[in-house]
Amino acid sequence: MDKWRFYDIIHQKHVCYNPMLPANLDRLLSMVELKPGSSVVDIACGNAELLIRLAEAYEVKGMGVDVSPYFVAKARSAIEARCPSADLQIVEQEGKAFTAELAGRFDLVSCIGASWIFGGHSNTLKALTKLVEPGGxxxxxxxxxxxxxxxxxxxxxxxxxxxxxxxxxxxxxxxxFGLTLVYTFVSTPNDWDMYEGLQWFAADAFAVANPDDPDVPKLLERVAKEKEVYLKWGRDTLNWAIYLFRAP
Ligand SMILES: C[S@@+](CC[C@H](N)C(=O)[O-])C[C@H]1O[C@@H](n2cnc3c(N)ncnc32)[C@H](O)[C@@H]1O
Known part of the structure; x- marks a missing residue:
């Protein structure tokens, strides 16, 4: 089954495509206190929830990139539906190549839940540090x-x-890279359960609504395996956090 279709189906019930509760996203965004017109770039923007909420709260100018054609389409239609006059642009491209071509410096730079793009957490911070304004x-x-x-x-x-x-x-x-850690949002087991559980729930809902879809057997097989791995080991072994850094 096409991997981007798989990820699209299993994220159909999520607000954020990561284990952060939407209420915590609002708390995080209330802390960044951007000026109107500030520039933001979000690498691996998913459905653009972060950019949309930033545009609603601060009237930022934002750019998002994502490689999934499904998420790019979702992001664009969410912007059109929720904040059509916002200065937000979504680019369908591979994140590292996009970042390499990016001109200028930004007041806020983010990459949430996709550090493999740059080869891990440290390399992500290194790449994002090159894009952020001093003090951003x-x-x-x-x-x-x-x-x-x-x-x-x-x-x-x-x-x-x-x-x-x-x-x-x-x-x-x-x-x-000279960054100061200024806040962390560490998920609780309930937050992880929500993120994982919504994937099972979305896959089940899709299978019920589309019983003749040829991808359903593979979808359910993969979700069942990931559910087993999460319940048996992942839930007690791996956690998740959002890290907020200030550039020098
Ligand atoms: C866990 S989701 C996080 C999405 C979003 N940042 C959020 O927190 O809601 C990972 C995202 O990375 C995107 N992605 C995966 N590989 C990518 C790549 N090489 N370049 C750009 N985006 C990528 C996926 O399409 C997906 O939207």
Missing amino acids: LIIVGEPFWIKEPADDYLEASGIKRNDFSTHYDNATAGKA
């Missing part, structure tokens, strides 16, 4: 190990031990 803000979202992952878990999930680090390491990784 960087928001990243990244999983972290709560405890050493079991070999069975790594094998079943396909995650590598070095894909992620500890919360301490994530939180302090910005020092290498």
